[in-house]
Amino acid sequence: MITIHQLTKQFGPVTAVDRVSLTVNGGELFGFIGPDGAGKTTLLRMVNSLMLPTSGEVSLWGLNPVTDYKQVRTMIGYMPGKFSLYLDLTVEENLQFFASVFGTTVAENYHLIADIYSHIELFKHRKAGQLSGGMKQKLALSCALIHKPRLLILDEPTTGVDAVSRGEFWEMLRKLKHSGITILVSTPYMDEAALCDRVALMQNGNVLQVDTPIGITQGFTRPLFAIRTQHRHEALQSLRGWEYVHKVYPYGETLHYIDHRQGVTVDDIEAYLSVCGIAHQGVQRVAPGIEDRFMELMDG
Amino acid sequence: MKQLQAFIRKEFKHIFRDGLTVLILFVMPIAQLLIFGYVVSTEMRDAHIGILDHARDEATREITRRMAASGYFKIDAMLSSEAQIEPAFRQGRLKMVVVFEPGFSQRLQKDGTASVQLLADASDANTAQLLTGYSNGIIQKFAMEQNVASGAMPSIHTQVRMFYNEALKGVFMSVPGLMAMILMIVSAMMTSISITREKEFGSMEVLLISPLKPWQIIVGKVIPYLLLAFVNILTILSMSYWVFQMPVNGSLALLLGVSTLFTLVALSLGIFISTVASNQMVAMFISMFALMLPTILLSGFIYPIENMPWALQVLSNIMPPKWFIIAIKRIMLQGGGMEYIWKEVLILSGFVVLFITLSVKRFNVRIG
């Protein structure tokens, strides 16, 4: 079990991580979700012992990354945000190097990575620099897993990777989870929250909420409407001028509308839109997404 | 141990897979040595020389004839007095003057020994060196062929005098400086860049997280460059010896030992730079400006330290290349042994200890 208590990191006047407290259960796939600059990387680096906290504590199964960093480091598999493989070494050479450095061999733990590595084994004599983004990511994951870590820490593993590879990557993480490994992963993509067991929503060094993805969206209790129109700019202006509006904002190809009144209906909104002369292709009551809740939490 | 091996193997792969690195490591030293060695043209045909023949006998005429016939020299002037020598050098008309002593032939026959003076304009050190070398060869060959009455081996004593540049700062002088410079580039710059590259690409984070110990990372980075630097030392020395006929008067083992010591200084400096620099560009700039320029300007490589202002002379004492250059000149040119260079060796060892201590202190097992 991982316990984070009042963890804070200060860089000069900037508070990158601000009194964060949470626990992660063993075997959990836990996500840190937030935009760039939210403090995800700093937080993960304090957990993996690469950075010293300004104050607060981390406990990894009873070990403190500050004082017991040597033991902590042997049990962690880590993929930093920057692509960390050696581009001038081949796929196989990278894997062998990381295996040797962690005091093991590829053969010994091959079963752990077989599922992932099999995707790229065909290219094992190719230099890592010539792999596609998705393949690099699979190789980096193989390298992080080769020493059979108890805890896997992945810092923005899917940034800059196309949708297909992202999907495959999350599939792999789910499989790994079944082998009992605890996984901490950070991502700026809100839609990836749904793929975690539990997530912490982060913004400006603070954790806004920790819950299951369903729990998070259930925290959004106001009625939410999606308006489909080709005249998004005009519709936004008109709706903002309505006396009952609480909030309205673009959401994918629709606009999300939240009213002050609890009992507002689709008909009310459609009526208002036609008064304003805005053509639309339908108003629907919809279930909130992670982003809706995230924005609500950001408002405080 | 296996971890260290894997690390070193990886380093060698990085080095040999990067064309630019290979070029810097292996081609640049040779190219630089050639450029420095041949800054003066070694086109030795028809060098203008003068003869001041106080003897005017059979032997001196024959030596003069042979020199003219060798093709290396063009006898430009027959001088009649010593007073004419300097003006001829000053005007750049002559590169060398051969002075035969009075009664040359007679002395050679009777005493079995005679002497000749070779006066060269050494402002062009390399040419002067070659001219006197060739002349000496012709003269000695002539001496060997003489049948002398006494039956003893005849000998002609040649006395070489260099004008304007008595210390003869030419290729012989530039080889030690060049070695210092190349070892600095190979060792300090390449190591610091290769360590900072890992920081820049984020792989250092993974290495730190791994069970590799800091000393293993450092040693793993140092060993490949130490070996490559040693290859460079051998290349430079063999080239200076065979291409430029530079003598190695002292012990070769001592020479290699001191060079390796200096390589260690440079490597520890490189590691130190990498603990200060956050990325490759910074490492490169520190190496260039903090190492290369002082190596070239303040070590006595190009400008003699004796002629520097007092402040710079003091500053030159903290330049490791200065001590290295002094030491290897003593070994190579003066044939000095350990007893002559112990002070330099001690100072260089001090630098190694200093930089390693600073690096270990600064090497962070964490980031930020």
Place this chain on the structure above:
Amino acid sequence: MTHTETVITVSHLYKKFGKFTANDDLNFEVYRGEIFGFLGANGAGKTTAMRILCGLSSPTSGTAMVAGYNVAEQPELVKRNIGYMSQKFSLYEDLTIWENMRLYAGIYGVTGKAFRDRAENLLSELHFLNHRHELIAGLSLGWKQKLAFTVALIHRPAIVFLDEPTGGVDPVTRRQFWEMIYEAAHQGTTIFVTTHYMDEAEYCDRITIMADGKIKALDTPGNLKASMGVETMNEVFVGLTR
């Protein structure tokens, strides 16, 4: 929003590098005031196509007309009439907001009073006029993005090319950014967005999906999802490129 006026016309566009065909018979039109999404995985050929449309590279065959000019024959005129913003590089960190604006305006020949009026107008709309003498380095990522977009509009280009404009920004800022885009589109600027983030694609009027150098699909996000019977653009993309 009825689209009649065409600002980009691409027909039978091919780009080959040796044996490799990066763009294989591309055909599409983009209308005035449209937000056009250009999607594809890394290496699908979208960067190559965008370089051609910006006048940075010539097609091997076929034609591309951008803002009324042929990219192969009048690349300089194409460049004058487009704006560009990328997430990777946008504004000079060590210059102030105002200095950045003056720089880019100057590059396009907008100077003197014309520049001042335009820049003040744009900053007022952002409610950021009081901050104009602050360094870019001190701003949040969200503000940098919004300002970069503003600067890309400073010479009133017909088309603005945006390269992954909102990756990594928080949901609120991201929406402010899209609202700026809607506003610009509403005023007649065409917005050409290249991205591989599928959630960015959802905000576009129409999108093309490229794979292996070819256009696999071109329609509104809603129609694409409906035609494949899926819920998200992610699924559309995975379905089309697998």
